[in-house]
Amino acid sequence: MASVEFVCDTVRPIHTKEESRVSKWDLLLKELLRTRLIECGWRDQVQMLCREVVRERGVHNLKADDLIAEITSKGRALVPDSVKKELLQKIKAYLVQDM
Amino acid sequence: MATTNEKEMELIRQFKLYMTDPENVILAANSVFEKLVDDVILGVVFEVHHAAKAGLFDLEDGVQEENTNCEIVDGPDVDIFGQQPIKKAQECICYCPTCKHSLAASRFAPHLAKCMGMGRNSSRIASRRIANNSKESLAYSGMMSDDEDDADWTATSDRRRKKRDRNGTRRSKTQKTVRNGDVTGESNVSSEVSSSNINPSNMNYDGMTYEEKKNLLMQICGVISEHTRRLCTRSMRCPQHSDEQRRAVRASLLSCQVSEVNATPDIIQVDVDTYEEGDGQSMRESLGRSWEQEHSNTSSPADSASTSSSSSKKREKLPKSKNKNSSKNHKSSPNFQSSNHHSQGD
Numbered sequence: 001m002a003s004v005e006f007v008c009d010t011v012r013p014i015h016t017k018e019e020s021r022v023s024k025w026d027l028l029l030k031e032l033l034r035t036r037l038i039e040c041g042w043r044d045q046v047q048m049l050c051r052e053v054v055r056e057r058g059v060h061n062l063k064a065d066d067l068i069a070e071i072t073s074k075g076r077a078l079v080p081d082s083v084k085k086e087l088l089q090k091i092k093a094y095l096v097q098d099m
Numbered sequence: 100m101a102t103t104n105e106k107e108m109e110l111i112r113q114f115k116l117y118m119t120d121p122e123n124v125i126l127a128a129n130s131v132f133e134k135l136v137d138d139v140i141l142g143v144v145f146e147v148h149h150a151a152k153a154g155l156f157d158l159e160d161g162v163q164e165e166n167t168n169c170e171i172v173d174g175p176d177v178d179i180f181g182q183q184p185i186k187k188a189q190e191c192i193c194y195c196p197t198c199k200h201s202l203a204a205s206r207f208a209p210h211l212a213k214c215m216g217m218g219r220n221s222s223r224i225a226s227r228r229i230a231n232n233s234k235e236s237l238a239y240s241g242m243m244s245d246d247e248d249d250a251d252w253t254a255t256s257d258r259r260r261k262k263r264d265r266n267g268t269r270r271s272k273t274q275k276t277v278r279n280g281d282v283t284g285e286s287n288v289s290s291e292v293s294s295s296n297i298n299p300s301n302m303n304y305d306g307m308t309y310e311e312k313k314n315l316l317m318q319i320c321g322v323i324s325e326h327t328r329r330l331c332t333r334s335m336r337c338p339q340h341s342d343e344q345r346r347a348v349r350a351s352l353l354s355c356q357v358s359e360v361n362a363t364p365d366i367i368q369v370d371v372d373t374y375e376e377g378d379g380q381s382m383r384e385s386l387g388r389s390w391e392q393e394h395s396n397t398s399s400p401a402d403s404a405s406t407s408s409s410s411s412k413k414r415e416k417l418p419k420s421k422n423k424n425s426s427k428n429h430k431s432s433p434n435f436q437s438s439n440h441h442s443q444g445d
Contacts, residue, residue, distance in 0.1 A: 034142075054151045059151050067144050075140040076137075091127075091132060
């Protein structure tokens with residue numbers, strides 16, 4: 001399991017001091033969330049959902065907006081509680097301490 | 100810059116004040132989390148959407164379909180491709196015309212050879228015929244005894260005997276065709292003659308009437324060999340024998356026949372089938388003897404090297420005489436020629 005520090009090191013902000021602080025945390029949290037979701041198999045589930053939708057509607061009738069609208073509601077519900085808790089704790093710590 | 104900095108500091112101060120309330124922190128955290136999740140979902144959806152539009156799904160699905168196509172079928176009565184096993188073709192069954200037995204087409208020719216007595220066994224049949232027809236071949240019957248042990252040979256011997264009877268009836272037919280001057284009839288005669296060469300009682304020539312002999316001599320060379328005592332069955336232009344020999348044979352055969360006609364006219368009217376073998380044999384012997392007496396001085400027909408050159412020379416002369424006689428076609432020309440020789444022999 002990749003640690004937060006590791007993810008931090010991989011993402012290298014290049015902007016000004018303030019921007020880099022914000023974007024650093026933003027990228028860091030997003031990257032963390034992505035790795036967690038891949039680890040727990042959520043990404044594969046969402047991909048299967050997408051494929052089903054594409055197959056139902058046909059590739060040529062498909063529009064990105066419709067796909068996003070349909071998948072977002074389902075995808076949110078599929079996020080595991082453990083990942084959600086972890087991410088919320090990190091966000092809280094960021095909001096209270098670092099700002 | 101100072102004003103914006105002040106404004107910024109003011110905002111941060113308000114934000115920190117707002118964040119002192121833990122409920123607000125939870126709300127903010129939730130909203131931030133939602134945003135993050137939406138971001139990730141958006142990333143996945145874009146990825147899939149791009150794949151769908153670029154046809155990557157079709158590729159993946161195609162691979163899956165191929166896998167299903169190549170699956171080994173494990174069902175009863177089918178091979179691994181799900182096809183019915185190939186049955187042996189029903190239409191390839193033949194029925195033997197002689198014994199009405201159904202056979203595969205690939206076995207038909209070997210069966211016919213056995214059933215109708217052709218192929219390797221034909222020599223056995225011929226030897227059997229010798230044993231049946233001439234009673235003098237007692238020595239042969241001793242040899243035949245180990246042939247009798249052969250299973251497939253003895254099994255179909257009855258059928259062969261019938262077949263042989265049929266051949267006997269056919270023999271008269273071939274003579275009729277000769278009378279018509281057919282080429283096929285000629286070839287039949289030659290084959291018949293070759294088959295009857297083994298047969299000591301040579302019915303073919305001896306049983307003929309004068310007219311039949313004349314017609315036959317129009318078709319073939321007819322020179323009697325010294326070794327086999329048979330008529331040469333090749334065409335009129337047979338290179339082995341000279342025209343002189345041919346002429347002599349015609350003269351001897353036909354003149355002898357004519358004398359016999361005068362002596363015993365009954366024999367000529369006798370049908371071929373009812374004609375007695377013994378008479379024919381005696382007649383033939385007499386013919387051969389007379390021929391030998393007359394032409395003992397001529398060279399042997401077997402040594403063709405010497406005779407062929409002389410015959411070729413004579414052949415050059417022949418067409419002129421034919422033209423003089425004003426024969427209309429080639430077939431009638433030997434007829435005229437033979438009759439001409441006949442008159443010379445007389």
